Amino acid sequence: MHVLFLCKGNVCRSAMAERLAVAIAAEHGLTGLTAESAGTRALVGFPIEPVAAEVLRGLGADPSGFAARRLRPETVDRADLVLAMTEQLRDEVVQLVPGSGRRTFTLLEARRTVWLTKARTVDDLHAHRDRVAIHDESISDPVGLGAGAFERVGEQIAEALLVLIPALCEAGGPGPVDA
Template sequence: MHVLFVCNGNVCRSVIAERVTRAVAVEYGLTGLTAESAGTRALVGFPVEPLAAQTIAGLGADPDGFRARKLKPEMIDRADLVLTMTEQIRDQIAEMGFGVGARTFTLLEAHRIAKVTGAGAIATLHAARNDLSLVGRENISDPIGLSEAAYCEVGDRIAEALVPLLVALAPGEHTRPGQDQPGLVVGPDAPAAPLASFLAAQRIR
């Protein structure tokens, strides 16, 4: 499963999500799980914003070697799942091609639907979308210009929504090294994902 994360500048939120996804893939041995990120108004060529890089490292992921990229149609075409940081970006992307809307969600929207339905497939998320529409905003705010604590809060919010969603949807064996039990299936009473606990314990305060 290839996941595309999209925000505005592609130096904070979407990068955090991309690098956490890569850490999840390693932690759970999900060799079929890959990720990239882009921005609708990307600061092309810029590295990760320093406080975002610090947040990524604090979450147990690797911020190095990144350069911001502008969102392009071919990125959307190759993505199995597109997760945006805001509803506005989601709606913008959904109009960029036939069938794109069926695999494009805000991160918080996808997490909420999966939690309620126990969905294990992207198609199931989409099928339940209309029945589980929410009146209100499911956006993750841009922390640019804010404090270190604000970046930590955004990082935690992304990780808490993203980790269980990925483990539920990603192909492959949902097991951690040295463990035989299956990993998290997102559901109403699902326990916290092991990696989510790890990330929370490691985060920068």
């Protein structure tokens, strides 16, 4: 399963999610997961924000070698699952790449859907979306808010991924996806 994480600048939330997803998959022996991240207004080529990198190391993930990337339609096309940090960003992806709505969620929306419905495929996530939907399933941008905000965001992302990644990857992959 190839997962795309999305935020605005791609130096904090989505970068943290990418690296945490890879670390969680490795910890659980889930070899079929690949991940990347991008930003709608990416600081192209920039490394992970230094405080975010410190939080990542504390959570057991490796921030080294990261370079921010800008979101492109082909990035969405190659993803089995797209996980945005906010509802607004999720909706931007769906507008940018028509037909991607069935596999595009906020990270918290996908986590809650797996938790409540035992969804095990991307199709399951989509099928249960309306049944468990709530408003404001966003992860706030911690930039400019201090180390404590970065720690809370890192923990929020890690907690969501600890539920989501094993559930979807242990089931054998993303399931059929309509592009």
